[in-house]
Amino acid sequence: MKTKIIFTFIALSSTLLFSQKKVADIFFENYSYVKAAELYEETVKKGDSSEHVLTRLGDSYYNNSDTESAAIWYKLALNKYKKVNPEYIYKYIQTQRSLGNYEEADNWLVKFKTIQNDDRRADELDGSNIALYESLKSKQGVEVKIKNLDINSKYSDFGAFVYNNNMYFASARNTDNEIYKWNNEPYLDIYSAEVSNSENNIDSISNPTSINIKEKDRDDVHEASVAITNDGNTMYFTRDNVNKKNKPVYDKKGTSHLKIYKATKAQDGSWDQVVELPFNDDIYSTGHPTLSPDNKILYFVSDREGGFGQTDIYQVAIRGDSYDAPVNLGPKVNTEGREMFPFVAKDSTLYFSSDGYLNLGLLDIFKTNILKDEEAEVENMGAPYNSGFDDFAYFVDSDTQKGYFSSNRADGKGGDDIYGFTAQPCKQMITGTVRDSKLLTPIPMATVQLIDESGKIVKEVTSDENGLYEMEADCSQKYKVLGMKADYKDDLQDVETTDVTGEEHVVDLNLIPLINDNEIVINPIFFDFDKWGIRADAAYELENIVSVMRAHPNMVIKIESHTDSRGGDNYNLKLSDRRAKSTQEYLYSRGISNERIESAIGYGETRLVNKCSNGVKCTAEEHQENRRSKFIILKDSE
Incomplete structure (x- = not known):
């Protein structure tokens, strides 16, 4: 009898354990991650620490944005099972980065690359990766309007920089200049145009005028790429290498390299006291200057020796009228290809163009938070900023998300054109009423969650006294809306947003009373x-x-x-x-x-x-x- 009782108890415990894991699976598949986690943890306590349970526990917390708890369970799974699905290695890396454990993340990234050497998230990206290529062509969740500016000419116009309602840019429109044999257009001058602000649309640009930089009295010298200090008194710009007599200087191969110069604003509005920066050289180019938000660091492009590729981005600290030795930004930014046209926004985001990363063709525009986080990754900006042509010289006001970029794409007016843009998140509203399905009365204080296609809870709100709720959602996405309230059964509904900003989707939720x-x-x-x-x-x-x-x-x-x-x-x-x-x-x-x-x-x-x-x-x-x-x-x- 005693043996039979013990056997029955063990059988019952085994049945409950098996059942409990299956129940947890059902809750997980229905996006009830809190309940699923509770049941999975009880399953672990009762002796089942299978790969399935541990990784599902990690996912339950990961999808609820609790990366600290998710990391615990992912790590247990990774340490216990040697052939765990690489997707969980990637998720564990993400949790470690979220928690600031960069060394741990890097250690596992090495393993991830070894297993997933063709994965698009690894550093060595395969240019034939169709999925990533397609994703770059369409930026979901953001509404970007672009416009070819009216001030563009039939010649090259590029490199917009805005200061004090004036846009500075380079243009080859001055037909009095000599012809530059490289592209059979006149040499470049720097122009200024008036900016008329528009609240919701792309700003209007008008009245382009060549700016007066003293000491330039030749028509066979390029000038371009402006950066102006916050006080408006100092301008850094790129100019061909010229000597003290203002004559072009050529190397042994007959090439005139670029240099960065500094000019000071005169009382009459012109720019004078032009001086060459000390880290220029006659045998390599230095150009495309941009400043940090506090004006203490100058970033630039150079093909000098010791770099990673054809041209690299460097930084140099400014010490009054002197400069520290230039420092290469390193392999997190620079590649074997060309990194060009850096720009640092007010929020310290670094934007630049490159052909060394997976791209849509030729130069693409990229961004990175490397200046704030040394472990930050480089991100392709995607369409419509990038195309199958050269896309470069990005400028943005990070407060308004308005800006400019340059491109030689097919629909332009000249060799290179400046495009204005305004980028606002494309958002729509999901609204509805939570009701008692039996009485059809509104249910206040019900929890409503918005769940994306990956199963992650991206929003959570509470219905008001009339059972009403509303949530903002990204455009062009598939979501599930889950309604919950104590003493009621959940209601789960599907909704798909469109690509039109401001549209509203009504999703009513009917909860079945349990009592x-x-x-x-x-x-x-x-x-x-x-x-x-x-x-x-x-x-x-x-x-x-x-x-x-x-x-x-x-x-x-x-x-x-x-x-x-x-x-x-x-x-x-x-x-x-x-x-x-x-x-x-x-x-x-x-x-x-x-x-x-x-x-x-x-x-x-x-x-x-x-x-x-x-x-x-x-x-x-x-x-x-x-x-x-x-x-x-x-x-x-x-």
């Missing part, structure tokens, strides 16, 4: 034929009972189990009683104390709800009405 008069009502609990063990689908339904009883800590219930009239009367009585007891044991296993369940009794076919007694012909649906479990509330004092 009906003096009874907790759930969907029928199904058992296998001639069995009384709790199946996963039954446990999933019983979790509604658990939730209600947790929300009402003083509630006391009794359990009744009933069958239909088919089968022997005595057999049905015993089977229903076993099922009632099994149901009771499940609730005990979920932490419901013994005294809160007064009884669990099977009544067989003694309490039919319709005519279908012995010998009466009935449909399957009519018999189903009699196969039921009832959870009757005996006490519910708060």
Whole structure:
């Protein structure tokens, strides 16, 4: 007898464990991550630390933005199982970066690259990766308007920089200049144009005028790429290498390299006191200056020796009228290709153009937070900033998200053109009413979650006193909307946003009440034929009972189990009683104390709800009405 009791206990525990994991899976697949995590953790405590359970635990927290908890479970899985899915290595790396554990992240990144050497998230990106290429052509969630500016000429115009409602740019429109043989256009001059601000649209640019930089009296010298200090008194710009007599200087191959110069604003508005910066050289080029927001660091491009590629981006600290030695920004930015046209926005984001990363063709515009986070990655800006042509010289006001970039794309007016843009997140509203599905009355204080395609909860709001809720969502996305409230069953609805800013999608949620008069009502609990063990689908339904009883800590219930009239009367009585007891044991296993369940009794076919007694012909649906479990509330004092 003792042996039999022990065996029964072990079998029951095993059944509950197996069932519990399956129930957790159901909650996970229905985006109920908190409940899923609770059940998975109980499964671990009872001895199941399988790869499936550990990684699902990690995902439950990861999808709920709890990276600290997610990291714990991912790490357990990675350390215990040597061939875990690489996707979990990547997620673990993401959690470590989120937590600032960059060394740990880098260690696992090495392993990730070894396993996933063709993965687009690894450093060595494969240019034939169609999925990434397609993603660069379409930037979802952001509405970007671009416009070819009216001031563009049939010649090259590029390199916009805005200061004090004036846009400075380079142009080859001055036909009095000599012709530059490289592109058969006149040499470049620097121009200034007036900016007329527009609140929601691209600013208007007008009245371009060549600026007066003293000491330039030749028409065969390029000038371009402006950066102006915050006080407006100093301008850095690029000019061909000229000597003190203002004559071009050429190297042994007959090439005139670029140099950076500094000019000071004169009282008459012109620029004079032009001086060459000390880190220029006659045998390599130095150009494309831009300043840090505090004007203490100058960034520039050079092909000097010691770099990583054809041209690299460097930085140099400014010490009054002197400069420290230039420092290469390193391999997190520079590649074997060309890095050009850097720009540092007010929020310290570094933008630049490159052909050394996966791109849409030729030069693409990239951005990185490397100046604030040395571990930051470079991100391709995608379309419409980038095309299959050269796209470069990005400038943006990070407060308004308005700016300019240059491109020689096919629809332009000249060799290079300046395009204005305004970038605003494309957002839509998801609204609705949360109602009691039985009474059709609004449900206040219900929780509503917005869940993206990856299963991550991206928004959570609470319905107001009228059951109303609203959430902002990105355009062109597929979401699920999940409504929850204690004493109700969840409601899950699909919604897909469009690509038009400001549209509204109405998603009403109808929650099914679990308490009906003096009874907790759930969907029928199904058992296998001639069995009384709790199946996963039954446990999933019983979790509604658990939730209600947790929300009402003083509630006391009794359990009744009933069958239909088919089968022997005595057999049905015993089977229903076993099922009632099994149901009771499940609730005990979920932490419901013994005294809160007064009884669990099977009544067989003694309490039919319709005519279908012995010998009466009935449909399957009519018999189903009699196969039921009832959870009757005996006490519910708060």
